[in-house]
């Protein structure tokens with residue numbers, strides 16, 4: 663058990679309530695931060711691909727509907743189009759040529775991870791996607807972003823408050839509020 667969880671379970675035995683813990687846990691001890699927008703190694707734009715061109719999110723993030731991780735696509739997914747699509751502007755052409763050569767040399771892309779919850783938290787995409795929570799509720803309007811930016815604060819309060827609201831709005835849902843569901 664993680665030491666922080668241990669301390670909270672200890673506090674819980676002395677009657678500190680979940681709402682109190684949620685407000686305590688709104689203090690971030692860990693590395694997530696809202697509005698984090700790292701520069702990526704390839705100038706890939708969601709606003710162009712998911713916005714203007716209207717490519718479905720799950721065309722590239724195919725794990726979201728049936729597994730824990732949404733996943734980030736490999737260059738072979740990009741090459742399904744970019745073997746033929748070589749770009750129309752000077753900067754676009756140069757960037758497409760650059761990653762095509764990376765692909766041909768089998769070089770991996772070191773995408774910088776944007777969202778990251780701590781290891782002691784269990785989160786599963788498919789449970790949320792199957793309950794029809796739109797990607798945008800948690801990630802914001804990614805289809806308008808040139809560079810992806812962290813939208814939600816990913817705090818414990820954020821998870822628990824949504825679970826409580828969703829259960830109140832739809833009695834058929836059973837989004838968990840117990841510690842064990844998210845901390846296994």
Ligand code: HEC
Pocket residue numbers: 666667668669670671674680683686687688689690691692693694779780783816817818821822825838839840841842843844845
């Ligand atoms: C719906 C999911 C969810 C539930 C239920 C939940 N937690 Fe958490 N918890 C989280 C997330 C997410 C974080 C990480 C927050 C962060 O990184 O700021 C967290 C963080 C923590 C931390 C680390 C301190 C901190 O603020 O980062 C402790 C301790 C903790 N939870 C204890 C508990 C206890 C005890 C319960 C039951 C009363 C509980 N949690 C219920 C999602 C949950």
Ligand code: HEC
Pocket residue numbers: 702706708711712717718719720721722723734735773774775776777778797798801804805809810
């Ligand atoms: C053509 C492929 C493609 C499509 C379509 C696409 N994405 Fe992405 N997505 C990527 C790539 C590549 C990355 C990693 C680079 C980056 O962050 O821009 C990424 C990163 C992300 C991230 C950040 C991941 C992290 O590191 O935390 C989120 C969130 C995301 N996409 C959501 C979406 C959503 C929501 C949609 C639909 C509106 C979508 N994506 C459509 C390829 C795609």
Ligand code: HEC
Pocket residue numbers: 719720723726727730731732733734777778779780785787790791795796797798799800801816
């Ligand atoms: C209920 C909130 C929620 C919904 C809905 C959601 N995500 Fe996420 N997403 C997260 C969280 C939280 C993380 C960080 C997970 C981690 O660190 O393990 C994440 C991480 C990601 C990542 C980084 C790689 C990964 O799998 O961890 C991508 C890409 C992503 N989401 C895309 C999507 C797409 C596309 C959709 C819609 C099909 C979607 N997400 C729906 C909360 C959500």
Ligand code: HEC
Pocket residue numbers: 704705706707710711715717735737739740741742743744747748749750751753754755757758761
């Ligand atoms: C479904 C087809 C499709 C997929 C998949 C796709 N693209 Fe594109 N991409 C396009 C089209 C169409 C354009 C516009 C080309 C033009 O301007 O003529 C484009 C343009 C681009 C550009 C140039 C942008 C500019 O400023 O002109 C880059 C860079 C790019 N894509 C990167 C990627 C990367 C990286 C991936 C994989 C994560 C990817 N694309 C996946 C169709 C796709």
Ligand code: HEC
Pocket residue numbers: 779783784785786789790793795799800816817820821822824825828834835836837838843844
């Ligand atoms: C926008 C609302 C929303 C947010 C934000 C959200 N959830 Fe959920 N969560 C749901 C819904 C809806 C369900 C599905 C309930 C059902 O199917 O009965 C669910 C189900 C779950 C489950 C049970 C299914 C499973 O995978 O075991 C876990 C665990 C869970 N969420 C963890 C988290 C964590 C951890 C976070 C924060 C990092 C989070 N959720 C953020 C709405 C949300």
